[in-house]
Amino acid sequence: MIIGFWLSLLLACPAPVLKPDDSGADDTSGADDSGADDSADTNDTKDGPDCDGSELTFSAHGLDGGDNEITGTFVAGTIVKGLGRVTNPCDVELSFTTNDSCLVKVWRVLQDGAMKAELGQSCDDAITEWTVPPNGVVEEITLLSDRHTFTAGTWTLEAEFNIGTNKPQAEITAVAE
Secondary structure: OHHHHHHHHHHOOOOOEEEOOOOOOOOOOOEOOOOOEOOOOOOOOEOHHHOOOOOOEEEEEEEEOOOOEOOOEEEOOOOEEEEEEEEOOEOOOEEEEEOOOOOEEEEEEEEOOEEEEEEEOOOOOOOEEEEEOOOOEEEEEEEOOOOOOOOOEEEEEEEEEOOOOOOOEEEEEEEOO
8 A cells, every 4th residue: 555655656746847036035044944954055146157057056845735845843744745946046047958857866755864765756758958047946846745654753855866966955854743
């Protein structure tokens, strides 16, 4: 039954979402609300000629069932989704290519350093070119659990992106209902 649940999650891989970063927030602190360390991630704008794609930053975030970012703690038993995000801090459009249609190759869910789940994506085999708009983001959301997976405790979500060796993590903490 558990295998059937995870298989159904894999087959329900949603299409990646391309959207501009219109939050207007200036986050130059180097840390996001997920607890993940993304010290290389700043919203400092860079000029076009100096941007070659190496400026792209990769981050992982936890979302609740309503697609709200989990910051601080969440109630155990909540549906949890993973949000993989690629951010372009440059004033020019940047592109990259993956060998299939998914932005995140695999999500890993760990508790106390132990692997609890590894969720591979169901992706089309087509080579895909991703375009990240100037000062924008490309995101992909994946369902990581039903209401019974995340019990009270601290959890680590790791997103292994389909480009390079990017494996950012986000730490989330579930509290008892």
